[in-house]
Amino acid sequence: MGYVAVTAGEEIIERAADLFEKQRLAGDSEGLDVDQLDDQLGRLTAQAMSEGGLYAPRLAALAVKQAQGDTVEAAFLLRAYRSTLERFDETPAVDPSEMIATRRVSPAFKDVPGGQILGATKDYTQRLLDFDLVDGESADPTEDWDLADEGDPERLTTVTELLRSEGLLHEPDEPDVDDPTDTTRESVTHPPERDAVLQELARGETGAVTALGYSALRGYGQVHPTLAEVRVGRLPVRIEHPYTGDEVTVTHADVTESEAVVPVYEKREDPQFAFGYGLTFGRNERKAIGMTVLDASIQLDGDDEPAENAEFVLDTIDGMDSFGFIEHLKLPHYVTFQSILDRIRAIRERGGTAEAGRDDPADDESADRQPIAEASDND
Amino acid sequence: MVDPHDRSDRFELIAASEAATLARFANEVLEDDPPLSVRQEPRPQLLMQRVEEPVERRPFNLGEVLVTPAEVDLAGHRGFAMVPGKAERAALSGAIVDAAVAADHERTPAIVSALEDAAARQREQRQRAWAESKHTAVEFETMEDQQ
Numbered sequence: 001m002g003y004v005a006v007t008a009g010e011e012i013i014e015r016a017a018d019l020f021e022k023q024r025l026a027g028d029s030e031g032l033d034v035d036q037l038d039d040q041l042g043r044l045t046a047q048a049m050s051e052g053g054l055y056a057p058r059l060a061a062l063a064v065k066q067a068q069g070d071t072v073e074a075a076f077l078l079r080a081y082r083s084t085l086e087r088f089d090e091t092p093a094v095d096p097s098e099m100i101a102t103r104r105v106s107p108a109f110k111d112v113p114g115g116q117i118l119g120a121t122k123d124y125t126q127r128l129l130d131f132d133l134v135d136g137e138s139a140d141p142t143e144d145w146d147l148a149d150e151g152d153p154e155r156l157t158t159v160t161e162l163l164r165s166e167g168l169l170h171e172p173d174e175p176d177v178d179d180p181t182d183t184t185r186e187s188v189t190h191p192p193e194r195d196a197v198l199q200e201l202a203r204g205e206t207g208a209v210t211a212l213g214y215s216a217l218r219g220y221g222q223v224h225p226t227l228a229e230v231r232v233g234r235l236p237v238r239i240e241h242p243y244t245g246d247e248v249t250v251t252h253a254d255v256t257e258s259e260a261v262v263p264v265y266e267k268r269e270d271p272q273f274a275f276g277y278g279l280t281f282g283r284n285e286r287k288a289i290g291m292t293v294l295d296a297s298i299q300l301d302g303d304d305e306p307a308e309n310a311e312f313v314l315d316t317i318d319g320m321d322s323f324g325f326i327e328h329l330k331l332p333h334y335v336t337f338q339s340i341l342d343r344i345r346a347i348r349e350r351g352g353t354a355e356a357g358r359d360d361p362a363d364d365e366s367a368d369r370q371p372i373a374e375a376s377d378n379d
Numbered sequence: 380m381v382d383p384h385d386r387s388d389r390f391e392l393i394a395a396s397e398a399a400t401l402a403r404f405a406n407e408v409l410e411d412d413p414p415l416s417v418r419q420e421p422r423p424q425l426l427m428q429r430v431e432e433p434v435e436r437r438p439f440n441l442g443e444v445l446v447t448p449a450e451v452d453l454a455g456h457r458g459f460a461m462v463p464g465k466a467e468r469a470a471l472s473g474a475i476v477d478a479a480v481a482a483d484h485e486r487t488p489a490i491v492s493a494l495e496d497a498a499a500r501q502r503e504q505r506q507r508a509w510a511e512s513k514h515t516a517v518e519f520e521t522m523e524d525q526q
Contacts, residue, residue: 049442050442053442053443054425054442054443054444054445055428055442055443055444055445056444056445056464056465057464058464058465059445059464059465082425082443082445085422085423085424085425085445086422086424086425087424087425087426087427087443088424088425088426088446088448088461089426089427090426090427090429090440091426091427091428091429091444092429093429093430093431093438094428094429094430094431095431095433096430096431096433097433100505100508100509101512102508102509102511102512103512110519111519115516115517116516116517117512117513117515117516117517118515118516118517119512119515120515142511145511145514147507147510147511147514148510148513148514149506149510150506150509150510150513151506151509152502152505152506152509153505153506153508153509154509158433160433160434169434172434172435172436172437178438180429180437180438180439180440181439181440182427182440183440184427184440184443194432194435194437194439195432195437195438195439195440196439198432198439199439199440199441199442202439202441202442203442235428235430237426237428237444237446237463239426239461241386241387241390241459242450242459243386243457243459244386244387246387248387248390248391249391249394250391250394250426250444250446250461250462250463251394251395251444251446251462251463253428253444255441259433259434275434277432277433277434279430279432279441280441281441281442
């Protein structure tokens with residue numbers, strides 16, 4: 001069989017897309033409102049924003065709706081949208097201790113200053129299906145809370161500050177970077193700077209970040225951290241006002257932050273703590289903690305463990321890259337596959353196995369030895 | 380205490396205001412057909428949010444935030460606004476409102492009052508959220524007495 005050029009009508013592609021849209025409208029229920037998604041499925045929209053590297057809650061809700069709940073597809077839509085926009089500016093670097101926290105727990109220090117604030121979570125309850133939700137919404141269970149007047153939100157002392165005050169954490173030199181690497185504008189080179197690592201981890205795919213972080217905990221790495229704290233809250237987004245020159249707040253971005261204490265003191269002359277750090281848009285504690293483990297692992301710069309190899313980690317965690325590469329495999333590869341077929345047939349004919357092999361493929365030892373195809377950038 | 384007459388404070392209050400409120404005031408300001416030129420069209424743009432990693436105090440790029448800025452000149456007075464998200468109408472209205480207050484337009488008292496309301500509402504929401512969070516603060520009980 002020779003090479004055959006084929007073409008197919010755009011109309012068929014449009015029909016397939018129409019059928020996809022019909023699925024979203026299937027059933028007798030009301031169509032999902034973007035506001036509903038924004039209000040009620042914050043974890044989904046947060047994941048899309050964090051992996052898309054774009055904080056835009058309402059558009060994230062739209063993207064989730066359009067992608068029918070596929071978070072990576074939604075993140076892709078957000079990245080595609082952002083690629084059409086100009087950048088107004090970079091914000092002044094904000095200190096995360098400015099966060100207006102709605103939740104802060106410290107697994108390391110029971111009596112952390114400011115207290116353990118559980119916030120909105122079901123972490124400490126049983127995971128059981130609530131069948132009452134099937135028939136509608138129950139009333140606001142906090143309606144009758146007798147809230148004390150706590151005044152304005154307090155700035156919570158971070159564990160980093162606590163350790164630094166005790167001399168257990170070194171006072172860093174002035175950072176030698178004013179203008180951190182921006183991986184949305186320049187490719188990551190290896191070994192990467194830590195700022196590039198943090199940016200890539202912050203927009204990594206949640207599942208991949210979780211899985212690779214978990215690999216270190218499962219023994220494929222040396223980092224088994226104690227979490228200093230996990231915080232959920234809002235960080236100010238500021239610009240320099242063009243008229244006054246003052247730093248002014250445009251909005252606040254919901255973020256999740258995690259810090260881990262890593263016991264690698266035996267490797268150092270001065271026994272202080274090493275740290276891992278995680279920060280991501282939206283409420284996504286699993287990802288922030290996974291990022292923390294990976295940040296700490298990458299700082300070890302090992303060759304033997306996957307999580308300590310920055311190149312391996314950064315090459316595999318980006319959802320857009322993995323989504324694109326994995327999903328492109330389902331697109332037509334007729335020419336590629338025809339070439340592979342021709343190659344195998346030629347090899348078999350040269351070896352005289354063309355006829356015999358049809359009866360018993362197990363006899364074809366060469367097929368076991370040689371890879372017949374590899375995904376590549378030229379695919 | 381925030382002051383809507385202060386340009387920087389006003390910027391933050393406009394950014395926190397409802398789009399419908401800004402649009403209503405902008406329409407009222409434009410009713411007399413004052414000379415208006417749009418210096419910067421309201422178009423969604425990006426701010427790269429930088430954060431300082433707390434251990435090494437090293438800045439890094441967390442990700443971009445979608446905002447919509449706009450700038451106008453209203454009868455010789457400039458106005459600038461930036462609102463979160465994709466919100467062209469709110470941004471343009473906000474810039475007009477900013478310029479109107481700078482020009483001491485006759486609607487200024489009403490605008491200032493609305494911006495003060497926005498500030499109060501924002502503060503109330505923050506205090507409410509903080510009080511709710513504090514309501515979930517753990518009070519550990521030592522178990523020594525039970526041993």
